Amino acid sequence: MSAVLLAMAAAVIATTIAALWRAVNGPARSDRLMSVQLLGTGAIAALLLVAGATGAGSALDLALVLAMLSSFATIAVALAPAPGRGGAA
Amino acid sequence: MLLDFWTVAVAALGVLFFVAGTAGVLRFPDPLSRLHAVTKADTLGVGLIALAIVPQAATPLDAAKILLIWLATMLSAATVGPLLARVAIRNGDER
Amino acid sequence: MTPATILGIGAAIIVSIALYGVVTASSLLRRIVALNLLGGGIFLLFGVIARRGAAAGFESDPVPQALVITGIVVAFAGTALAVALVVRLEQARNESPDADGERLDGADAP
Amino acid sequence: MIAGAVFDIALVALLVALAAWSVSTRSGFTAIVGFIGYGVLLVVAWMRLRAPDVALTEGTIAAGLGGVLLLTAQARVGESAARTSAGAPRQDGGPSTIARIGIAILCAFVGASLIAVVLSLPEPAPSLAPLTAEALPRVGLGNPVNAVLLGARALDTLLEKVVVFLAVIGVWSLSRDHAWGSSPSIGPRTTSRVGGAAGGIAPAPAGPIAMLARIVPPFGIVVAGYLLWNGANEPGGAFASAAMLAAMALLVLMAGLGRIPRCSQGSWRATIVAGPLLFMAVALLGLPLAGAFLAFPEAWSKPIIVVIEIALVISVASALVLLIAGPPTTEPSP
Numbered sequence: 001m002s003a004v005l006l007a008m009a010a011a012v013i014a015t016t017i018a019a020l021w022r023a024v025n026g027p028a029r030s031d032r033l034m035s036v037q038l039l040g041t042g043a044i045a046a047l048l049l050v051a052g053a054t055g056a057g058s059a060l061d062l063a064l065v066l067a068m069l070s071s072f073a074t075i076a077v078a079l080a081p082a083p084g085r086g087g088a089a
Numbered sequence: 090m091l092l093d094f095w096t097v098a099v100a101a102l103g104v105l106f107f108v109a110g111t112a113g114v115l116r117f118p119d120p121l122s123r124l125h126a127v128t129k130a131d132t133l134g135v136g137l138i139a140l141a142i143v144p145q146a147a148t149p150l151d152a153a154k155i156l157l158i159w160l161a162t163m164l165s166a167a168t169v170g171p172l173l174a175r176v177a178i179r180n181g182d183e184r
Numbered sequence: 185m186t187p188a189t190i191l192g193i194g195a196a197i198i199v200s201i202a203l204y205g206v207v208t209a210s211s212l213l214r215r216i217v218a219l220n221l222l223g224g225g226i227f228l229l230f231g232v233i234a235r236r237g238a239a240a241g242f243e244s245d246p247v248p249q250a251l252v253i254t255g256i257v258v259a260f261a262g263t264a265l266a267v268a269l270v271v272r273l274e275q276a277r278n279e280s281p282d283a284d285g286e287r288l289d290g291a292d293a294p
Numbered sequence: 295m296i297a298g299a300v301f302d303i304a305l306v307a308l309l310v311a312l313a314a315w316s317v318s319t320r321s322g323f324t325a326i327v328g329f330i331g332y333g334v335l336l337v338v339a340w341m342r343l344r345a346p347d348v349a350l351t352e353g354t355i356a357a358g359l360g361g362v363l364l365l366t367a368q369a370r371v372g373e374s375a376a377r378t379s380a381g382a383p384r385q386d387g388g389p390s391t392i393a394r395i396g397i398a399i400l401c402a403f404v405g406a407s408l409i410a411v412v413l414s415l416p417e418p419a420p421s422l423a424p425l426t427a428e429a430l431p432r433v434g435l436g437n438p439v440n441a442v443l444l445g446a447r448a449l450d451t452l453l454e455k456v457v458v459f460l461a462v463i464g465v466w467s468l469s470r471d472h473a474w475g476s477s478p479s480i481g482p483r484t485t486s487r488v489g490g491a492a493g494g495i496a497p498a499p500a501g502p503i504a505m506l507a508r509i510v511p512p513f514g515i516v517v518a519g520y521l522l523w524n525g526a527n528e529p530g531g532a533f534a535s536a537a538m539l540a541a542m543a544l545l546v547l548m549a550g551l552g553r554i555p556r557c558s559q560g561s562w563r564a565t566i567v568a569g570p571l572l573f574m575a576v577a578l579l580g581l582p583l584a585g586a587f588l589a590f591p592e593a594w595s596k597p598i599i600v601v602i603e604i605a606l607v608i609s610v611a612s613a614l615v616l617l618i619a620g621p622p623t624t625e626p627s628p
Contacts, residue, residue, distance in 0.1 A: 001093050001096070001097065003296075003297045003298075004097055004297075005096070005097075005100065006297040006298055006301055007297040007300070007301075008100055008101065008104050009301055010297060010300045010301035010304050011104050011107075011108075012104055012107050012134075013301065013304045013305060013308060013338075014304055015104075015107045015108050015110070015111040016107075016111070016308070017304065017307065017308050017311070018111045018115065019110075019111045019114045019115065020308070020311065020312070020315075020331075021115060022114045022115060022123070023315070023327065023328070023331070024315055024319075026324075028120050028177060028180060029176060029177075029180055029323065030120045030124075030173050030174075030176045030177035030180065031120055031123065032323075032324055032327045033173060033176065033327060034114065034120070034123060034124065034127045034173060035114065035327075035331075036327050036330055036331045036334075037127055037169055037173070038110065038111070038114060038127050038131055039331045039334055039335070040331075040334050040357065041127075041131040041132070041134070041135055041162065041166075042107065042131070043334045043335065043337060043338055044135055044158065044162060045103065045104075045107065045131075045134060045135050045138050046338055047337075047338065047341065048135070048138050048139055048142050048155070048158065049100065049138060049142070050338075050341060051142060051145075051151075051155075052096060052100070052141070052142040052145045055145070055147055056341075056346070057147065057148075057151055057154075057528070058341075058346035058349075058350075058528065058529040059341055059346070060151055060154045060155060060158065061154070061346070061350065061521070061524075061529065061530065062337060062341060062346065062349050062350060062353055063158050064154055064157060064158050064161065064517060065350060065353045065354055065357070065517070065521075065534070065538065066334065066337065066353055066357050067158045067161035067162045067165060068161045068165075068510060068513065068514055068517065068538075068541075069353070069354065069357040069358035069541055070161075070162070070165045070169075070357060071165040071168045071169045071172075071506060072357065072358045072359075072361055072362050072541065072544075072545075073327070073330050073357075073361040073362070073365060074168075074169045074172050074173060074176075075168070075172065075362075075503055075506075075545075075548055076361060076362045076365040076366055076369075076548070077172075077176055077365055077369075078172040078173075078175060078176055078503070079503075079548055080365065080366065080368075080369030157513070161510070161513070164506060164509060164510065165506070167502070167505075168502040168503065168505065168506040169502075170502075171501070171502045172502055172503070185299065187298065187299075187302045187342050187343070188343065189412065189413070190299070190302040190303060190306055191302060191305075191306060191339055191342065191343060192409075192412035193306070193409050193412055193413075194305075194306030194307075194309055194310055194339075195408070195412075196405050196406075196408035196409040196411075196412055197310050197405055197409075198309060198310055198313045199404065199405060199408055200401045200402055200404050200405025200406075200408070201310065201313045201314050201317055201401070201405075202313055202317065203401045203404055203405075204317060204397060204398055204401040205313075205316070205317030205318075207389075207397050207401070208389055208394060208397060211322055213322050213326075213364070213367060213368060213371060214322055214325050216364075217316060217322075217325050217326055217329050217364065218316075218317055220329060220360070221313050221316060221317065221329060221332060224332065224333070224336050224352075225313070227348075227352075228336070228339060228340075228343075229408065229412070231339075231340060231343040231345050231348065232343065232412065233415070233419070234343065234345060235343045235344060235345070236415060236419035236421075237419045237420060237421030237422070237423055238344070238421070238423065239421040239423040239424055240421075240423040240424040240426070240427035241427065242423045242426070242427065242438055243344035244343060244344040244345050245421045245422055245423045245426075246422070246423060246426045246438035246439045246441070246442045247422040247423075247426060247442055247446075247447075249345050249347055249348050249439045249442075250439050250442035250443045250447055250450075251447075251450075252345075252348050253347060253348055253351050253439065253443065253531075253533060254443070254447070254450050254451065254454045256348070256351050256352060256355060256533075257351070257454050257457075257458065257533055258454055258457050258458075260355055260359070260360065260614075260617075261457050261458045261460075261461035261617065262461065263360070263363065263364075264363055264461055264465060264617035264618065265461045265464045265465055265617075267363055267364065267367040267620075268367075268464070268465040268468050268617075268620050268621060269468065270367065270371065271367050271370045271371055271620065272468045272621070274370075274371045
């Protein structure tokens with residue numbers, strides 16, 4: 001079963017690779033941020049699956065830390081003043 | 090055995106939601122609709138995966154941690170959603 | 185191939201890409217970002233060596249791990265100082281757009 | 295094992311892609327976004343290398359503090375550039391195309407050499423793990439990494455804390471003369487700006503950020519304590535704990551629910567130096583009590599380490615917040 005869970009973790013990582021296309025091509029600042037947000041959620045899911053596969057409690061600690069901090073980048077951007085002209089980054 | 094079946098089935102459902110979320114991020118036409126994919130589908134995906142892993146937890150503390158991870162993910166998604174929408178609107182990306 | 189070998193090759197590729205970024209960066213902040221990418225790759229190489237050194241019941245040699253943790257902290261402190269310098273430099277440049285500011289500009293682009 | 299290998303290759307491909315994107319993209323903002331994603335994935339990579347302590351340190355830095363530091367700086371630089379030079383952002387061409395090709399070849403050579411090194415590492419891999427295992431009971435900690443950090447390499451750890459402290463002095467010394475003594479500002483600004491009414495983030499401590507900043511910090515403080523306490527025997531430790539604490543403080547500051555004390559305030563300065571000073575005092579006490587600098591009497595090893603770690607966590611967390619907030623400023627903050 002642990003092999004199945006690891007394969008699922010690989011699948012989650014693979015979907016985030018696909019979502020990276022949005023980060024690269026944008027076009028908007030919010031699109032890029034969104035992809036990184038998705039990457040963070042994907043990493044949490046992958047860590048949960050790894051924890052289920054290997055029984056490693058430390059993977060859970062890590063997922064917990066990532067989950068608590070995952071909103072920080074977006075908060076920092078939302079607080080920063082809007083870029084001067086245009087908007088598309 | 091039954092629990093293992095539960096783990097695999099529910100986790101597979103969770104992975105499916107991740108695939109759906111990515112499809113949404115790639116296919117939806119504008120940032121505000123893509124926001125749905127990121128904040129809803131993926132949060133549901135993490136929730137399902139967390140639910141799937143709970144029976145595999147070695148100790149009650151681990152199970153509590155898994156639930157806390159799920160809560161933190163939901164809170165974070167609930168915060169990030171409106172903020173990303175504001176960033177999108179402020180920058181005039183909504184179209 | 186073991187996970188350590190796969191990640192080691194990846195780390196080597198990251199180091200070469202990040203090194204290119206450090207040398208050719210178009211702004212100081214980008215240079216700092218590239219330097220941190222480079223650091224991440226080098227730390228990962230340490231991790232590969234630690235993983236290979238698994239012995240005595242440990243899954244990974246603790247000494248390189250401890251070195252990397254110290255390294256991450258020091259790299260963060262250095263990054264924060266560098267970032268503060270860049271922000272201050274930018275403010276100074278905008279406050280005095282005279283000959284002095286031009287010289288700062290020149291120093292920026294070697 | 296096949297699933298494991300596929301996972302590793304996917305992970306490495308994603309890491310390399312993010313690094314390349316961060317280096318090659320046009321906008322500075324995008325480069326930083328790429329870097330944050332790269333940091334999050336590094337956490338997973340460290341997990342695969344069975345180094346959860348490093349993964350926790352990297353995770354708190356990459357997912358929380360580093361991103362805020364760089365994104366805030368990017369906004370400050372961009373804003374300051376937009377305020378005066380009303381034109382296109384400054385462009386310097388950088389190296390010419392030929393130089394770029396030469397640099398690329400040299401960098402590729404470095405990468406190829408490193409790959410060759412990785413593939414030809416000595417086969418019974420050299421390891422200090424047996425020595426660490428032998429010393430573990432004397433330090434009194436079950437977590438080998440923290441035992442090394444506070445035992446064999448305690449001098450490194452002491453100097454590392456001093457470096458963090460010196461970096462704070464460095465950042466503070468960049469303050470303008472008239473702003474010296476005031477407090478650094480991070481978080482929402484009260485100054486009106488164009489478009490502020492049409493969708494800018496409201497400065498009042500309400501809304502999503504304030505909600506998060508009211509709910510999460512209690513949990514975060516518990517997690518920080520757990521990481522510190524658990525660090526004695528399981529992955530965790532002083533720095534991960536301090537970074538978590540700093541992140542929570544940062545969240546409160548960013549929500550506008552609190553502010554950093556003035557940098558001229560004595561008690562605040564004392565908090566920042568207390569950890570390193572206590573560590574140094576204990577190190578010096580080792581001379582008469584145990585016969586060497588930084589030597590702890592064996593029976594007291596564990597309690598001494600716990601006390602030092604608690605003091606360090608508070609000092610390092612304060613220092614990290616200050617490093618991210620930047621120099622003291624007189625700009626209005628709520």
